[in-house]
Amino acid sequence: MHGEIAMSLLTMNTSLILGHDRIDTDHQKLFDLIEQLASAMNTGKDKRACVRVCSELLGYTRTHFAMEEALMSHHGYAQAAAHQAEHDKFVARLDGFRQMLDAGSVVLSIEILTFLLDWLRSHILLTDKALVATLPRLADDPAPMQHAFANESSWALGNRVNVKV
Template sequence: MPLMTWKDEYSVKIAEFDGHHKQLIGMINDLDDAMRQGKGKIVVGDILKKLINYTGFHFAAEEKIFKQHDYPEYVEHKDKHDKMTAKVLALQNDYNAGKVSLTVEVSKFLTDWLNKHIKETDQRYSEHLNSKGIK
């Protein structure tokens, strides 16, 4: 049984970004499944690689739309993206350095991302972008 399932409360009402966010839920579930099987340390490296790629394409896509449609919270939102990207890279560095408790830290980071960034920060752009025809 997956740890996280998609719920309407996660939706930002933009299909492309909801699709991206569903990929994040997939990473959370993949890591949780591996941890339950005692294989978290084995898959955490792959999860981090996926997460680095994800932050690159997802944040770029959001920021491009924000600029195109004059999203008023662009600067603040981009700052949060930059901090999250830095955290992902720090986690990758910790992984490469052999940090022991990293699997739990990555799991918590991903879950916080879903429950804080998506449900709070990302929700704020929905109305603005929907009003510009982005759905």
């Protein structure tokens, strides 16, 4: 697609905040990366910039999913297999989009952003909300996640995030 992507506004409001600091912070970072991808596409940055941001999103997504899966394993979460299957399908799709971007298929820009935002909102509101309802607060249960966070920076989570697509 040539030209600028049509813009709409997504607000990460309190309905997307689950009350588990680590998971909410990761979700904030995922929205931030999607916003960076939209910005790279909208400003006409070269293919390499879009691929770089998409690769960063893919890497952070894998880190976040590994943390959630460690939580599920540690707590014997009954829906772990189904939850992980959602993760696996999303990672495969995101990696496919990254490969298409790398191949020059920028026609998929709107499709990619719409899919990412819709999937993330739905996954948070349904699948992750169900998981968090079964977990103790991170402050009360830090041990199973310590290895997952050893090399990451902290991200502040406010009540609102605007993501333009």
